[in-house]
Amino acid sequence: QQQVKQSPQSLIVQKGGISIINCAYENTAFDYFPWYQQFPGKGPALLIAIRPDVSEKKEGRFTISFNKSAKQFSLHIMDSQPGDSATYFCAASFPLKETSGSRLTFGEGTQLTVNP
Amino acid sequence: NAGVTQTPKFRILKIGQSMTLQCAQDMNHNYMYWYRQDPGMGLKLIYYSVGAGITDKGEVPNGYNVSRSTTEDFPLRLELAAPSQTSVYFCASSYPSGFTQYFGPGTRLTVL
Numbered sequence: 001q002q003q004v005k006q007s008p009q010s011l012i013v014q015k016g017g018i019s020i021i022n023c024a025y026e027n028t029a030f031d032y033f034p035w036y037q038q039f040p041g042k043g044p045a046l047l048i049a050i051r052p053d054v055s056e057k058k059e060g061r062f063t064i065s066f067n068k069s070a071k072q073f074s075l076h077i078m079d080s081q082p083g084d085s086a087t088y089f090c091a092a093s094f095p096l097k098e099t100s101g102s103r104l105t106f107g108e109g110t111q112l113t114v115n116p
Numbered sequence: 117n118a119g120v121t122q123t124p125k126f127r128i129l130k131i132g133q134s135m136t137l138q139c140a141q142d143m144n145h146n147y148m149y150w151y152r153q154d155p156g157m158g159l160k161l162i163y164y165s166v167g168a169g170i171t172d173k174g175e176v177p178n179g180y181n182v183s184r185s186t187t188e189d190f191p192l193r194l195e196l197a198a199p200s201q202t203s204v205y206f207c208a209s210s211y212p213s214g215f216t217q218y219f220g221p222g223t224r225l226t227v228l
Contacts (some may be wrong), residue, residue, distance in 0.1 A: 009156060032215040043120070043206050043219030044159070089158060093215040099166050101147055101212035103174075106159040 003027075004092050006107030013114050019077040021110045023090035026071065030092035031102065035064065035075050038087045038109075047088070048075075080114045087111050117142050120220035122207050128226045129197040137192040137223050139207030147210045148190040149174075149217065150182065152203040159206065165190055166212075197227045 005024045013019045023033075034049035050057040050064040050073065057064045063076040077084055090107040123138045141148065146167045151159040151174075161174030165184040179201060181193040190209075194201060204224050208217040 006158070034215045041221075043208070043221055045219065046216050049215055091215070096166070099212065101166055101210075102215065103149070103161065103164060104215065104217060105161070105175075106151075108156055108158040 004090055004105055004107040006090050006110060008110060009108065010111045011113070013080045013112065015080065015082060015114055015116050017080050017114075019075075019080045019084070019112055019114070021075045021088055021090070021112070022072065023074065023107050024070075024072045025092050027092070027094065028071075030094050032093035033064070033066065033073050034091050034093065034104070035062075036089045036091060036106075038089065040086075044089060077112075080112075082114045082116050085112055085114050119143065120207055120209055120218050122205075122220035122223050124223060125221070126224045128228060129194075130228060131197060131199065133197050134193070134195050135197070135225075137194070137205055137207075137225075139190045139192065139220060140188050141190075141207075141209040141218070142188065143209060143218065144187060145209035145211055145218070146187065147212060148184065149208045149210075150180070150190070150192045151206045151208065152176065152201075153206060153222075154203050162192065162205075194225075199227050201225065202227045 035047045036044035037047040038044040061078045066073045091104045093102045120141045149164045150162040163182040165171045207220045210217045
């Protein structure tokens with residue numbers, strides 16, 4: 001199953017609060033779990049990524065928590081700012097059999113609004 | 117570097133018309149992708165290419181065609197446009213270890 005399920009669909013947080021977005025997957029062949037950020041009118045851009053043998057990865061105010069046994073991972077945005085208002089997509093990478101490359105399957109997206 | 121460029125930015129088509137969405141990248145990436153984005157549905161892969169002359173279907177290929185004659189260009193062809201193809205289309209490119217994909221700015225297509 002090549003699906004990634006993402007929740008919530010939308011999230012409103014006050015400035016300075018913590019934003020949490022959750023994703024779940026079924027396929028144990030996934031080998032990387034990136035998060036993408038998309039601002040209105042723009043294409044998505046890589047925000048942060050984690051390998052399945054790591055339980056947590058932190059970059060600045062952004063942290064991925066990964067629970068391999070539960071097949072779940074989440075994005076935490078600490079001290080959320082109005083500039084973080086965007087759509088966030090979780091994704092999972094799986095290798096292509098016929099090449100050395102991989103492709104992504106994306107979650108449905110979460111529209112985050114951070115109020116000032 | 118311009119990165120990934122897409123043309124046009126916006127387009128309105130009538131049902132049954134055809135068009136080609138252009139995509140070009142100047143990062144010498146082997147892998148290129150076409151996605152469509154619909155509200156609440158995330159990004160769905162239409163087609164991808166692992167190099168010039170090599171393409172393969174993604175999750176939602178019906179109604180679309182692609183070709184890849186050069187490393188730089190990956191056009192997406194819509195034949196007999198239908199209202200269900202109203203969407204925002206994104207082109208992306210990457211190195212073979214493809215979890216870092218670089219996206220273009222998108223083409224917003226409306227079929228009436």
